[in-house]
Amino acid sequence: MTLPLAALVGAGVGLLTGLATDHQWMITAPAVTGGGLVASWTAGLGVVFLESARQRWGAAGLALLLGILGAGQGDLQSGIGDPLNPSGWFLLAVFGGSGLLLLSGWTDHRRWTPRPVPPFAVHSLLSGVIAGILGTLFYALLLLAGQLLEAVGWRGLQQLLGEAEVAAPLVLGASAFFVAAIRVQPWGLALTRTLANVLGFLLPVAAVILLLFAAVLPVAALQDPRALYRGLLSSPLYLTLSGVFVLLTLAAFSARPPALPVAVQALTRVGAFLLPLFPALALYGLGVRIGQYGLTEERLIGLVGAVWLLVTSLALAFTRRSPAFAGLSRATGLSLGILGALTLLLSVPALRPMDWSARSQAARLTRPDLTRRQAAEIVDQLAYSSGPLGKRLLSAIPAAELSPAGRNLRRRSQALSAQSFREQEVWRSQRPGTAEIVLSPGSLPVSDVQQAALRRLVDERRNVLHLSLPYFVHAFPSGSGTRVMVNSRNNWFNGLWVDFDAAARVVRSGTFSPLHPEKGEGVDWNANPFDRSAQTGTITLPVVKAGGAVLILDEDE
Secondary structure (H helix, E strand, O other), X not given: OOHHHHHHHHHHHHHHXXXXXXXXXXXHOHHHHHHHXXXXXXXXXXXXXXXXXXXXXXXXXXXXXXXHHHHHHOOOEOOOOOEOOHXXXXXXHHHHHHHHHXXXXXXXXXXXXXXXXXXXXXXXXXXXXXXXXXHHHHHHHHHHHHHHHHHOOOOHHHHXXXXXXXXXXXXXXXXXXXXXXXHHOHHHHHHHXXXXXXXXXXXXXXXXXXXXXXXXXXXHHHHOHHHHOEOOEOXXXXXXXXXXXXXXXXHHOOXXXXXXXXXXXXXXXXXXXXXXXXXXXXXXHHHHHHHHHXXXXXXXXXXXXXXXXXXXHHHHHHHOOOOOOOOHHHHHHHHHHHHHHHHHHOOXXXXXXXXXXXXXXXXXXXXXXXXXXXXXXXXXXXXXXXXXXXXXXXXXXXXXXXXXXXXXHHHHHXXXXXXXXXXXXXXXXXXXXXXXXXXXXXOOOOOHHHXXXXXXXXXXXXXXXXXXXXXXXXXXXXXXXXXXXXXXXOXXXXXXXXXXXXXXXXXXXXXXXXXXXXXXXXXXXOOOHXXXXXXXXXXXXXXXXXXXXXXXEEEOO
C-alpha cells in the first residue's frame, strides 16, 4: 500500500463516520448508514492490514455480508426518533473483527494455517492504538490552531471543531491514515513487535492478580454467596480479568521464542489453569440476574462474551501444558470461529439482542411480584424501545395475566407519546415521593404511614440531602417511640433522622452527618453502618453511634 492510498482510506473512513454521527442521517436512513459504516470499516481494515489479494477479496466478501446484515439492524426506531439497536451493530463489528483475524491466516497457500493469527491480532491492535494517539494529537493541534485564530477575532474554525459531527470524522480519519502509514513503513511491523514484547511483561502481573482473586473468592462466598455476583466481584469484572489475561498472553507469545524468563512462564501457566474459573463465575452471575430481572441486550452480549472467554480460557489452559506457544494459534483460531458464529447467529432478524430482550421482558411483565415502577419501565421498553416486535408482544399479553397497574400502563402507552409516558410514569416513579424503601438487617418494621412520612420529609429536603434511590432505612427503639435513620447506598453516613411516637406520628426530625473518628479508629466508610444493628443505639442526644461511626444529629427548628 502507498501513502496516497492510505490517505484515501483515511478520508473514506472520516466521511462515513461523519454521516453516521449526523443525527439526521441516522434518523432518515439508519439501515443504510449503519450497515454501510460496518461494511466500509471492514473493507478498509482488510485493505490496510491484509497483505495478499486473496485475503483482500475475502475481506470484500465479508464486508458485503456485514452490509446486508447491518441493514437489517437499522429497521428499528424509537418513538422519539432516536436510532436503536446499537447492540446489533456492535455484534456485527465483533463478527467482522473475528472474520478479519481468521482471514489473516488464509495466505496464498491453499491450506488455511492459524499460525499468523496471534501476531496479526497483536500487531494490528498496537498499530491501531498508536494511530489513535497520533490522530488525537492531530485533532489537538487543530484545536490549538483554532484558538490562535480565535485570538485574532476569527472563531469559525474553533466553533466547527467543537461539533461532534466534525470532531469524530477528523480523529478517526486521521487515525486511519496513520494506521495505513505505519503499515507502509518498513519499521512499522518491527515497532509493533517490540511493543508486543514489552506489553508481555504485564502478563505475570495479571497472573498474580488472578491468583489473588482466586484466594479471595472462597472467603467472599462464605461470608455472603451473593457477593460473588454483585458489587466489586461481578460479571463485568470477571470478564475483564479474563479478556486482559488472554490478550496479554497473545502479546507475550506473539514472538518466538517468548522474551519472558522460564520462572515467569511457569507462573503464567498456573494463571492459565485458573482462568476458566472467572468466565464460569460471570456466567453464574448473569444467570442469577437473568432469573431475577429477565434478559436484556447487555446481559445477552455478556453471555456471548462469557461463553467465548470460557472456551478460549479452556483452550489456553490446555495449550499451556505444551511447550510455549505450541497450539496457541490453533486454539485462538477455534475461539475466533466460535465468536464469529455466535455473533452471526445473533445478527439474524428475530434472533437479535433487542428481540430476545423484548420477549424476555414481555414474559416478565406477567409476574405478580412486580412493583408499579418496574412494570412502567417494562412497558416503556416494549412500547417505545423495541420496535414493532415489542408493540406486538405488549398487545398480545392477555389482560387476565396482567396486574391492574400493568393493564393501566399498557392502556396509557397506547394513547401517549414516549416522552409523555416517561414523564408521567417512568420518571415520576423515580422521584423521592414514591421512592422504594429498603430496611437494613436488624431494623424494626416501618409501617406504611411511617414510610409515607419519610418520603415526604426526604422530598422536602432533597436539595440538601442528595440521597440516591432506593432509600435505606434503619429503625430502632428510642424513648417511648421509634427513631428512623434514612440514607442511601452511596451516602451511608449522611441522611435524615425522624422520631415517631407510639402512634406513628412525627415528633421531631432533622439531618445527620458523621463525626469523623480520630486517626487509627477504623471505620469502613463504604459499608452500611446500620447492618451492624447490635452496635446501633443512642448515646446522648443529639448523637447516634452506628457501625463504629458517630453521627451528629441536627434537629429542625
